[in-house]
Amino acid sequence: MSATFTHINQDGKANMVDVTAKEVTVRQAIAEAYVDMSAETLALIVNGQHHKGDVFATARIAGIMAAKKTSDIIPLCHPLALTKVEVNITAEPEYNRVRIESLCKLSGKTGVEMEALTAASVAALTIYDMCKAIQKDMVISSVKLLEKTGGKSGHFKAVE
Known part of the structure; x- marks a missing residue:
């Protein structure tokens, strides 16, 4: 693996x-x-009984908006003309957690990894924000890149 830092000049x-x-x-x-959250908090969300409304719909929109604004919040990121942003949120009651998966796509000269990571992160933060009045000890975890395609470095897929 090369140790060249591309965001540092000579x-x-x-x-x-x-x-x-x-x-x-x-x-x-x-x-x-x-x-990660309590079973009670997750049940409120899944059953549509959360007092702030549809938590997943709000988090999905927040993730999409965040992907589009990544260059405004991450220094040195290029502004990108994204052609697709998708945020899927799945309740996993067997683990008392919510899984967020984001996908970003474009035709361009630079990758969309930061946009996908930002989308997943902000969707998670939005879930936390909407539920913090009910439970303050929720944990956001395992934010990671699962896969990327295109560009000079080619295909990357995380090892499970």
Whole structure:
């Protein structure tokens, strides 16, 4: 694995990578996050009894919006013209948790890993925000890139 830092210039200063000469390819990234909570909190969400409304719908929209704004909140990220953002949220009552999976896609010169990770993270944070009045000790965990395709580095798939 190369230890070259692409966001540091020859003077050791942070800079945005120049992608001008890179080839436009279809790029896609999938990320996930989990929110662990009590069975009671999860049941309120799943049964539609949460006093703030549809938690999953709100978190899904927040994740999509966050993916579109990634370059505004992560320094040195390029603003991207995303062509697809999908956020899927699944209750896993057997583990007292929620699983969030995000997918981001575009045709462009730079990858969409940060957008997918941001979408999953913000969806998880939104679930926490909407449920914190009921349970403050929820845990957001395992935010990670599952897979990415396209670009010079090719295909990556996380080892399970």
